[in-house]
Amino acid sequence: MARMYRDEDVDMGVLAGRRIGIVGYGNQGQAQALNLRDSGFVPLVGNRDDAYASRAAADGFAVRPIAEVAEAADIILFLIPDEVQPQVYQEQIRPHLRPGDVLCFASGYNIYYRAIVPPEGVRTIMVAPRMIGRAVRNLYQQQLGFPCLVAGENDPDGGAMRIALALAKAIGATRFGAFESSFREETVIDLFAEQMLWPGIVKLCLLYFEKLVANGCDPEIVTTELHLSGEFVEIAKAMITHGFFGQLKLHSQTSQYGQLSRADRMAPPELLAQVDRAIDEVVSGRFHTEWVREQQAGKPKMRELWQQALEHPLAKSEAKLQALREIVARPCEDRSQ
Ligand code: NAI
Numbered sequence: 443m444a445r446m447y448r449d450e451d452v453d454m455g456v457l458a459g460r461r462i463g464i465v466g467y468g469n470q471g472q473a474q475a476l477n478l479r480d481s482g483f484v485p486l487v488g489n490r491d492d493a494y495a496s497r498a499a500a501d502g503f504a505v506r507p508i509a510e511v512a513e514a515a516d517i518i519l520f521l522i523p524d525e526v527q528p529q530v531y532q533e534q535i536r537p538h539l540r541p542g543d544v545l546c547f548a549s550g551y552n553i554y555y556r557a558i559v560p561p562e563g564v565r566t567i568m569v570a571p572r573m574i575g576r577a578v579r580n581l582y583q584q585q586l587g588f589p590c591l592v593a594g595e596n597d598p599d600g601g602a603m604r605i606a607l608a609l610a611k612a613i614g615a616t617r618f619g620a621f622e623s624s625f626r627e628e629t630v631i632d633l634f635a636e637q638m639l640w641p642g643i644v645k646l647c648l649l650y651f652e653k654l655v656a657n658g659c660d661p662e663i664v665t666t667e668l669h670l671s672g673e674f675v676e677i678a679k680a681m682i683t684h685g686f687f688g689q690l691k692l693h694s695q696t697s698q699y700g701q702l703s704r705a706d707r708m709a710p711p712e713l714l715a716q717v718d719r720a721i722d723e724v725v726s727g728r729f730h731t732e733w734v735r736e737q738q739a740g741k742p743k744m745r746e747l748w749q750q751a752l753e754h755p756l757a758k759s760e761a762k763l764q765a766l767r768e769i770v771a772r773p774c775e776d777r778s779q
Pocket of ligand 1: 465466467468469470471489490492494495520521522523524526530547548549570571572573574575576
């Protein structure tokens with residue numbers, strides 16, 4: 443089992459005397475900056491001049507240009523979107539890195555695919571919350587913590603990992619637990635979910651909708667059954683409390699038999715071949731190359747795919763049920779607070 447660290451395993455002394463800089467004040471940047479401040483640190487916040495900078499100022503931070511923070515900080519938490527990190531790194535961070543500095547990522551992506559290669563002598567670490575930014579903040583305030591993956595790149599003396607763990611504690615993660623991982627593992631787990639698990643679920647949901655409507659069922663009733671009732675969310679939550687399979691016992695016997703007896707049929711050899719293809723594209727970096735080219739071309743395929751998605755009859759059916767969505771969304775949001 444992967445090693446998991448909790449609050450009591452962490453030596454906070456490794457952060458003593460080090461200036462922490464946060465680059466980016468978005469989902470993660472805001473949450474981590476506020477958590478660090480409440481943990482007794484005074485992070486420098488670097489941001490370009492945009493609405494996020496105003497948000498940081500409203501939260502009481504003296505926002506500086508990114509390059510200035512890179513120059514002043516010993517530990518840089520790099521919290522802007524992965525797609526823009528390589529360029530910002532080259533232009534505004536790399537020139538200010540000195541031996542002994544620490545560069546911290548919240549995802550493994552750019553290090554695993556070598557889109558960013560920090561110089562010798564700079565410790566490269568990962569503190570990757572498995573949680574959206576808003577929850578990183580809320581769970582800290584509730585003193586509950588959240589899971590997190592930590593790693594240190596080329597770390598023979600373990601010094602990078604100790605700093606990663608101290609940061610994980612300072613942002614509130616080790617109250618729940620931080621797993622020792624790697625840039626590769628974080629990237630592969632994340633992208634494989636995005637490229638196999640979620641699209642598989644999305645496609646099955648669309649097939650469910652299309653087949654039922656083709657068989658005479660009302661689109662709005664099917665849409666409600668599919669996700670607007672909130673049952674989907676309840677089942678996912680029951681997986682946490684009762685177990686992935688254990689939650690099946692909350693369904694009728696007919697449902698249990700139907701699910702268990704038909705599950706294997708849903709994974710014919712053609713599908714298994716696509717699963718292999720998806721993991722291969724992620725591990726080999728072929729997806730990364732494709733995505734870089736798509737961005738360089740101005741994202742034409744992304745626009746086309748979005749258009750196709752929004753033209754699906756499910757999107758139209760959902761639009762008619764706006765009032766119902768609002769009723770269901772309210773308790774959902776309350777539950778996540
Ligand atoms: P975000 O999309 O919220 O980032 C917004 C920030 O990036 C703003 O401060 C904005 O000023 C800055 N920014 C955007 N484009 C810029 C550019 N061209 N130049 C300079 N600054 C720019 O980012 P998010 O979602 O917080 O992600 C940050 C990191 O955290 C990423 O590595 C991501 O993979 C990781 N992460 C994100 C999670 C989430 O909650 N969204 C969960 C776990 C990890």
